[in-house]
Amino acid sequence: MRVVARPEALEALRERGDVYLWARAVRCCRSHQYVLEASLDRPAGEFEFVHAADGVQVHTTPGLIKPDELHLELDRKGRVRAYWNNQAWIG
Numbered sequence: 430m431r432v433v434a435r436p437e438a439l440e441a442l443r444e445r446g447d448v449y450l451w452a453r454a455v456r457c458c459r460s461h462q463y464v465l466e467a468s469l470d471r472p473a474g475e476f477e478f479v480h481a482a483d484g485v486q487v488h489t490t491p492g493l494i495k496p497d498e499l500h501l502e503l504d505r506k507g508r509v510r511a512y513w514n515n516q517a518w519i520g
Contacts, residue, residue: 430479430480430482430487430497430499431482431497431498431499432480432482432483432487432501433498433500433501434485434501434502435502435503438501438503438509439483439485439501441469441507442469442484443483443484446484446485446486447486447488448467448468448485448486448501448509448511449467449468449469449471449472449476449489450466450467450487450488450490450493450499450511451472451474451476451493452464452465452466452493453465453466465511465512465513466511467511468508468509469509471488474490475490475491476488476489476490476491477489477490479493480495480499496514497514498513499511499512499513500512
């Protein structure tokens, strides 16, 4: 997995050291779609280590398929946002 992050996001991620990812179902177009959620704080639930790069450890919920590229950035409020293979939808 290749981790792509903007400089400000990479700095925040290195300070914390860990990022947690999970899928969230949303209703769209009469069906469920899945978006990738991310947090620098460990949410409740089970997570497994999947990758380390540039001082950042990536943890996901079990069974989540690893992407070719994981894009990380910070939103205006400083929260981490993640994109799978440069897409918000993951399945």
